[in-house]
Amino acid sequence: MLKIENLHVEVDGKPILKGIDLEVGVGQVHALMGPNGSGKSTLSYVLAGRDGYDVTKGRVLYKGKDLLEMAPELRAAEGLFLGFQYPVAIPGVSNIYFLKAALNAIRAHRGEEPLDAIDFMKLSKEKAALVELPDELTKRAVNDGFSGGEKKRNEIFQMAILEPSLAVLDETDSGLDIDALKVVAKGVNAMRSPERSMLVITHYQRLLDHIVPDVVHVLIDGRIVRSGDKDLAKQLEEKGYSEVRDAPQL
Amino acid sequence: MTDATRQTLLGSLPTSFDTGPEWLRALRGRAAEALREQGLPTKRTEAWRFTPVRSVVSAEFSRDDRGVPSLASSLPEGVTARSLRQVLQAEPELLEGRLDLGGAPTHFAALNTALFSDGLWIDVPAGTIVERPIELTHAIPTSSDSSVVYPRVLITLGDNAELTLIETYAGTEVGPLTNSVVEVDLSCNARMSHARIHENAGLQVGRVDVRQDTDSTYRSTVVTLGGALLRFDVRCMLQGKGAECQLDGAYLVEGDDHVDHHTTVEHQASHCRSAQTYRGIVSGKGTAVFDGLVVVHRDAQKTEAHQENRNLLLSETATVHTKPHLEIDADDVICSHGVTVGALDEDQLFYLRARGIPEDLAHSMLTYAFLESIVDRVSHEPTRARMREALLARMPHREEIRGVT
Numbered sequence: 001m002l003k004i005e006n007l008h009v010e011v012d013g014k015p016i017l018k019g020i021d022l023e024v025g026v027g028q029v030h031a032l033m034g035p036n037g038s039g040k041s042t043l044s045y046v047l048a049g050r051d052g053y054d055v056t057k058g059r060v061l062y063k064g065k066d067l068l069e070m071a072p073e074l075r076a077a078e079g080l081f082l083g084f085q086y087p088v089a090i091p092g093v094s095n096i097y098f099l100k101a102a103l104n105a106i107r108a109h110r111g112e113e114p115l116d117a118i119d120f121m122k123l124s125k126e127k128a129a130l131v132e133l134p135d136e137l138t139k140r141a142v143n144d145g146f147s148g149g150e151k152k153r154n155e156i157f158q159m160a161i162l163e164p165s166l167a168v169l170d171e172t173d174s175g176l177d178i179d180a181l182k183v184v185a186k187g188v189n190a191m192r193s194p195e196r197s198m199l200v201i202t203h204y205q206r207l208l209d210h211i212v213p214d215v216v217h218v219l220i221d222g223r224i225v226r227s228g229d230k231d232l233a234k235q236l237e238e239k240g241y242s243e244v245r246d247a248p249q250l
Numbered sequence: 251m252t253d254a255t256r257q258t259l260l261g262s263l264p265t266s267f268d269t270g271p272e273w274l275r276a277l278r279g280r281a282a283e284a285l286r287e288q289g290l291p292t293k294r295t296e297a298w299r300f301t302p303v304r305s306v307v308s309a310e311f312s313r314d315d316r317g318v319p320s321l322a323s324s325l326p327e328g329v330t331a332r333s334l335r336q337v338l339q340a341e342p343e344l345l346e347g348r349l350d351l352g353g354a355p356t357h358f359a360a361l362n363t364a365l366f367s368d369g370l371w372i373d374v375p376a377g378t379i380v381e382r383p384i385e386l387t388h389a390i391p392t393s394s395d396s397s398v399v400y401p402r403v404l405i406t407l408g409d410n411a412e413l414t415l416i417e418t419y420a421g422t423e424v425g426p427l428t429n430s431v432v433e434v435d436l437s438c439n440a441r442m443s444h445a446r447i448h449e450n451a452g453l454q455v456g457r458v459d460v461r462q463d464t465d466s467t468y469r470s471t472v473v474t475l476g477g478a479l480l481r482f483d484v485r486c487m488l489q490g491k492g493a494e495c496q497l498d499g500a501y502l503v504e505g506d507d508h509v510d511h512h513t514t515v516e517h518q519a520s521h522c523r524s525a526q527t528y529r530g531i532v533s534g535k536g537t538a539v540f541d542g543l544v545v546v547h548r549d550a551q552k553t554e555a556h557q558e559n560r561n562l563l564l565s566e567t568a569t570v571h572t573k574p575h576l577e578i579d580a581d582d583v584i585c586s587h588g589v590t591v592g593a594l595d596e597d598q599l600f601y602l603r604a605r606g607i608p609e610d611l612a613h614s615m616l617t618y619a620f621l622e623s624i625v626d627r628v629s630h631e632p633t634r635a636r637m638r639e640a641l642l643a644r645m646p647h648r649e650e651i652r653g654v655t
Contacts, residue, residue: 048600071609088601093602093615093616102606105607105608
């Protein structure tokens with residue numbers, strides 16, 4: 001699904017990612033853990049196609065195609081989804097109608113007919129229930145006046161509507177209390193399928209109690225220093241990042 | 251009435267005014283005198299510094315006052331709309347003291363006072379609440395590319411009266427000049443909503459003067475969609491205690507357009523409130539000017555005045571001049587003002603694109619949403635819908651945007 005090879009990225013001339021190799025297979029859930037400033041969000045933005053990130057070396061293949069050549073909207077149309085760490089509010093643009101426009105743009109790319117208003121509303125109701133997002137919120141302007149937890153649920157709601165092939169979830173747990181975390185995790189777990197891959201980016205292990213990954217990677221200072229199974233996350237929780245970084249790879 | 255003779259604006263002033271009631275001749279004479287002394291504004295006239303009127307001042311125009319303005323809706327019960335010309339002939343005493351209600355006019359407004367030949371007087375008697383809006387259309391005749399019209403409108407609302415007025419300035423030709431004056435006189439506790447849509451591609455100089463008595467409310471929403479040269483001034487004189495005005499505007503400036511909005515709010519009495527929110531989008535080689543002045547007179551204690559102007563510049567060749575200013579002579583007041591000039595928000599653009607919305611559509615969605623927030627403040631739904639449609643008509647991808655915002 002996703003193959004990152006020796007990826008080097010600079011921001012304003014400063015190296016942030018210093019040679020990332022990462023492969024996420026079809027249907028797999030990978031967790032990428034790391035302390036603040038390790039480059040986690042940079043990786044998610046580079047994958048989604050944000051401006052301002054210079055790829056100086058390496059490449060990223062998505063479904064066998066060169067991902068970095070694609071415009072952000074083309075990546076989305078090809079099934080890539082980024083769950084934002086800080087979803088931006090867009091006053092004046094309706095959450096639900098914007099999402100319908102997005103879904104229909106993606107469907108058009110796949111050569112599918114647009115979903116009409118009635119079918120879309122049905123779909124929206126079903127998916128909103130999944131993340132317990134009140135109907136009233138789906139209809140408001142995008143993230144406008146949403147609490148931190150509502151914004152994160154809205155991200156998962158959008159993911160559920162758009163049904164991506166690869167979801168990159170950037171610190172979806174940050175700013176959530178334990179109840180909200182469970183709701184978000186439930187939404188993500190409901191989306192797990194043999195055809196769908198996920199890259200779950202997080203600082204803390206607690207999210208991974210609810211979304212159990214197949215593989216865990218540890219990112220420190222722009223490099224993946226360790227990879228392992230879900231137990232690696234537990235070790236991190238107990239010992240901290242520095243000890244895991246310094247321990248010899250088993 | 252068409253006068254085929256082409257003259258400069260100042261050249262068309264008569265040497266004396268021989269018709270109409272005595273007081274009107276005096277008004278016209280005073281206006282003409284002021285013009286002869288001061289001339290029309292130049293770049294050195296502070297309030298006109300950014301408005302390139304030189305070509306208008308030196309150009310020759312022919313008078314053409316056919317059917318401007320006209321009522322585009324039937325008249326609700328209780329309201330009268332009369333031709334100014336007819337009232338001035340038959341019952342001139344009804345209008346004595348009611349024209350030039352803001353004092354001696356200058357520049358283009360003086361030209362209108364000296365030269366208007368007809369117009370409309372809309373009167374809503376005390377206690378009359380008009381639910382259905384009255385619509386006025388100022389459609390410029392397209393027969394001549396160098397005609398000038400002087401629309402003149404007087405709106406009077408008696409105590410506790412309510413009115414919604416929609417004015418549309420329409421025209422597709424670039425050459426003609428519209429030099430309009432609208433005067434509004436609000437008695438105690440009268441309420442007026444005034445929606446004004448500028449869709450005139452040509453030259454426009456317009457002024458709205460509002461005199462407000464105790465506890466009256468004036469709400470103005472202006473939507474300006476381009477214009478070769480547009481200069482619009484609105485002035486509220488809050489003369490009665492507790493009066494309120496809200497002045498909102500949205501402008502979309504493209505190509506070589508020049509669009510210039512000036513607001514003046516004079517807090518002359520205590521406990522009055524004013525709020526202004528103007529937003530604009532400027533692209534191409536367009537120029538927009540916002541000049542907002544709030545004056546708080548010495549006796550106007552407990553004044554609350556707010557002013558905001560936000561601009562999006564969509565090209566490197568677009569220009570915005572913005573100048574909000576306050577002159578405060580009272581000490582117990584709450585005043586604020588703020589200005590922003592910027593580009594579209596990169597975070598918002600990226601968010602939309604990351605969800606699959608193509609870049610150009612994302613642009614259109616955000617620019618429309620920026621202006622639509624002004625239109626959204628209009629309480630009258632059909633008026634709001636009209637303004638939305640007028641905005642949408644200027645937007646790429648309007649069908650897609652219509653559903654989204």
